Amino acid sequence: MNYAIHILITVNIFVLLALALDLLVGYAGLMSLAHGAFFGIGAYSTALLTKAGWPALAAQSAGMLLAALLSGLIAIPSMRVRGIYLLIITIAVQIMFSVAAQNWIGLTGGDAGLANIPPYSIFGYALRGVYFLVVCTACSVFWFLLCRRLTTSPFGRLLRALRDDEVGCAALGKNVVAAKMAVFAFSAALAAFSGSLFAHYTAYVDPRSFEIGVSILVLLMVMLGGAGTLTGPILGAIVLSVLPEAFKFLPLPPGAAAASRQLLFGLMLVLVVYFRPQGLIGRRRSQIATHG
Amino acid sequence: MDSLALLFNLFLDGVATGAVYSLIAVGFSLLWWLADIQHLAHGGITLTAGYAIFFVVASLDLPLPLGIVAGLAVAALLGLALEAGVYQPMRLRGSTEMALLTASLGALIVIEYSLTLTFGPESVSIDSGSLRTPLLPDMLRAVDRFAAITVGVTLAVFAGLAALIRYTMLGKAMRAVAENAALAEVVGLRVLRVQRMAALLAAALVTPAAALLLYGNGVTPSDALHVVLTAATIAIIGGRGSIGGALLAGLLVGIVEAVMQWQFSVGWRLLSTFGLLYLLLLWRPQGLFGSKA
Numbered sequence: 001m002n003y004a005i006h007i008l009i010t011v012n013i014f015v016l017l018a019l020a021l022d023l024l025v026g027y028a029g030l031m032s033l034a035h036g037a038f039f040g041i042g043a044y045s046t047a048l049l050t051k052a053g054w055p056a057l058a059a060q061s062a063g064m065l066l067a068a069l070l071s072g073l074i075a076i077p078s079m080r081v082r083g084i085y086l087l088i089i090t091i092a093v094q095i096m097f098s099v100a101a102q103n104w105i106g107l108t109g110g111d112a113g114l115a116n117i118p119p120y121s122i123f124g125y126a127l128r129g130v131y132f133l134v135v136c137t138a139c140s141v142f143w144f145l146l147c148r149r150l151t152t153s154p155f156g157r158l159l160r161a162l163r164d165d166e167v168g169c170a171a172l173g174k175n176v177v178a179a180k181m182a183v184f185a186f187s188a189a190l191a192a193f194s195g196s197l198f199a200h201y202t203a204y205v206d207p208r209s210f211e212i213g214v215s216i217l218v219l220l221m222v223m224l225g226g227a228g229t230l231t232g233p234i235l236g237a238i239v240l241s242v243l244p245e246a247f248k249f250l251p252l253p254p255g256a257a258a259a260s261r262q263l264l265f266g267l268m269l270v271l272v273v274y275f276r277p278q279g280l281i282g283r284r285r286s287q288i289a290t291h292g
Numbered sequence: 293m294d295s296l297a298l299l300f301n302l303f304l305d306g307v308a309t310g311a312v313y314s315l316i317a318v319g320f321s322l323l324w325w326l327a328d329i330q331h332l333a334h335g336g337i338t339l340t341a342g343y344a345i346f347f348v349v350a351s352l353d354l355p356l357p358l359g360i361v362a363g364l365a366v367a368a369l370l371g372l373a374l375e376a377g378v379y380q381p382m383r384l385r386g387s388t389e390m391a392l393l394t395a396s397l398g399a400l401i402v403i404e405y406s407l408t409l410t411f412g413p414e415s416v417s418i419d420s421g422s423l424r425t426p427l428l429p430d431m432l433r434a435v436d437r438f439a440a441i442t443v444g445v446t447l448a449v450f451a452g453l454a455a456l457i458r459y460t461m462l463g464k465a466m467r468a469v470a471e472n473a474a475l476a477e478v479v480g481l482r483v484l485r486v487q488r489m490a491a492l493l494a495a496a497l498v499t500p501a502a503a504l505l506l507y508g509n510g511v512t513p514s515d516a517l518h519v520v521l522t523a524a525t526i527a528i529i530g531g532r533g534s535i536g537g538a539l540l541a542g543l544l545v546g547i548v549e550a551v552m553q554w555q556f557s558v559g560w561r562l563l564s565t566f567g568l569l570y571l572l573l574l575w576r577p578q579g580l581f582g583s584k585a
Contacts, residue, residue: 031390077570081577083389084330088524089573092566095521099563212517216397223394259408266401273391273398274382 005133007245009201012136014241016194018221018233019147020187025219026227027151028183029163031083033215034074034090037097038067038188040210042195044101047114047205056121060196064189071188075181094212101207113206120200136197143190147230150186159183160228220269226279235280240265295554302550308439310546311446312508315501316519317526318453318538319494325470325533327487329379330389332396335520336403337374337495341367342502342511343407346416356503363499371495374399375488404516417510438507445500450539453497457535466490470533518562525569531579541580 017039024030045063050056070093077089101108108114119126120135127135150156158179161169170176199205221240226232247261272279316338323331341363348359378395387395423438457463468476469486477483505511526545530537545565552564572580 025390029390031393073570077573077577081573084324084393084524085528085573085577087330087393088521088528089570091521092570095562095566096570099560103557103560216401219394219397255413256409259405259413263402263405263409266398266405269398270378270395270402271398273387273395274378277387277391 002129005130007242009133009136011238011241012133012140013194013198013201014218014221014237015140015234016143016197017191017218018225018237019143019230020190020194021218022222022227022230022233023147023151023159023183023187023190025222026229026233027156027163028159028180030078030180030183031087032074032090032187033087033212033219034093034097035187035191035218036210036212036214037094038071038191039195039198039214040097040101040205040207041067041070041188042192043199043205043210044108044114044195045192046196046199047117048107050118050200051114051116056118056196056200060193063192063196067188067192067195068185071184072181075184078180078184079177090215091212094215098207098211101210108207111207113204115204117199117203117205119203120197132201136201139193139197143193144230144234151230155179155182217265220265222279224268224272224279226282229279229282232279232281299551299554302554303547304435304439306547306550307543308442308546309550310543311443312501312504312542313522313526313546314539314542315446315449315504316498317523317530317542318450318535319497320520320523321527321530321533321535321538322490322497323375323494324527326466326490327375327379328383329375330393330396330524331374331379331491331494332393332520332524333374333399333403334494334498334523335516335518336400336407337367337370338498338502338505338519339407339511339513339516340370340403341495341499342506343411343416345499345503345506346411346418346511350416350418360499360503363502364496367495367499367502368492370403371491372488375491379491380484380487400516400520404513407513407516411513413513415510415512416506418507420507423507442504442508445504446539449497449500450535453493454535456493462486462489522565525565528579529569529572531581534579534581537579537581 017035020038021032021035024032042060042063045066046056046059049059049062054062073093074086074090078086081089102110104110119128120132121127122135151159158169158174161174162176162179166176195210198209202209217240218237221236222233223236224240225234225236243264244261247257250257252260316334320331320334323329323334344366345356345359345363348354348362349356378399379392382392382395420438423441424436426436457466465476465481465486466489468479468481469483473483476486502511522545526538526541529544530539530541545568548564548568549561552561
């Protein structure tokens with residue numbers, strides 16, 4: 001039972017991350033491999049602030065605000081560059097975060113990490129086990145509905161237009177700069193929200209949980225399920241957080257199990273974009289959009 | 293050793309490291325220029341070449357030239373297979389830039405973990421023996437025969453590559469394809485073939501770098517991403533398709549990383565590379581020596 005709860009909480013944490021990245025990758029057409037860093041910012045903010053006596057919700061909000069502000073680091077260069085340049089900038093931010101988390105020992109505890117993070121609590125009630133799962137699930141549903149509202153709103157239409165033809169968008173008098181800043185800030189804040197839940201759940205944070213591998217895994221979830229849909233990345237998050245558990249039951253030596261899991265992830269990434277670029281449940285974009 | 297001598301030694305060490313970086317980066321830059329591919333799997337090819345050399349020289353106990361041949365063959369095959377089997381079909385189908393990047397990232401992960409499963413996660417290296425004895429032990433400890441070989445090989449490879457691109461028919465065809473692929477096609481150049489040749493060349497270029505890594509700090513499967521990130525960084529700083537730019541940017545990054553250790557601990561080294569890149573992209577997205585697209 002506890003094992004099932006553990007898996008379901010993990011699924012929820014990744015669902016939130018996949019939703020956050022999908023807004024960028026799927027809707028706005030902006031690549032990011034920095035979501036592990038924003039996830040980490042949320043987790044470290046929660047760890048440091050709740051240990052300093054802040055209430056959980058306040059610490060979580062502070063982390064989201066910080067992530068939204070720092071997302072400007074990526075949003076500002078993204079005004080001028082796309083594709084590989086943007087990808088490398090996001091990787092640069094991700095790696096700078098990891099380096100800081102490992103080496104700024106006074107703040108983050110370095111590789112030893114920070115332990116004894118109190119459980120998530122609302123109005124003084126500490127939530128553990130199945131209660132925490134219920135809260136996480138409620139959060140996922142809430143953010144899913146919010147993202148759906150957002151993507152069907154005029155703002156969501158603007159994001160898709162931005163993805164398909166940025167110059168055309170600007171020519172129609174849309175504020176491209178503000179739209180990009182907003183979507184980055186929103187996406188980073190959502191990733192930090194998820195990171196905060198993660199920190200409360202594991203009660204312990206260290207740099208390894210937020211390195212670039214996490215960013216890649218979340219990208220894989222989005223691409224596998226179908227970028228540009230909201231249900232697709234959720235499906236991707238569920239498949240890819242449950243699948244590794246299956247590997248634990250295979251009779252493989254410890255190192256080989258982790259390596260073959262990563263190998264499988266990489267292979268899936270190639271096969272999905274090769275054979276089904278729209279993802280498992282995505283729809284093909286119209287021909288006009290792809291040639292535009 | 294006093295502080296200034298240390299700085300000078302770090303500087304020279306950075307030159308040798310940077311030379312290896314630029315060997316890897318130039319292939320990345322070449323393929324980006326010619327085929328519009330951001331070839332992240334390039335890092336995986338570099339390490340595969342390293343492991344091929346290691347396998348032939350250390351496990352089979354054969355002489356190094358045979359190891360280099362094996363490294364060249366494995367790298368070239370892998371590079372060609374990726375270009376012909378993955379990138380070209382996707383490009384012809386009109387895949388987006390993001391899909392190509394994702395495929396390349398996936399290929400990098402596949403290579404990295406195939407190596408882990410075959411050779412284990414630990415670093416492998418070959419002892420370079422007396423090559424590492426400093427030539428001037430009193431003052432310049434960074435100057436040894438290994439560093440001299442590194443710089444010499446790099447300069448020779450770059451000179452060869454520059455000559456190839458400038459004087460041969462293949463080089464001419466490459467420049468034509470990079471300039472305007474549609475027009476090159478119209479005048480009868482076989483664009484796909486030229487691009488496959490470029491992939492072959494890019495993969496072959498990593499072999500000397502892989503050998504130098506193997507005899508230096510060693511190669512580890514988990515380095516794959518770091519290797520290609522450094523290469524991509526250098527290709528961007530140097531400017532897309534600029535051979536000389538890749539060489540200078542490689543040296544620059546190598547030197548900055550090494551000199552950082554003068555004042556900061558090794559852990560912060562990566563910060564300097566990516567901090568440098570970040571500032572550069574804000575200021576001059578086309579790179580130091582690139583022209584505006």
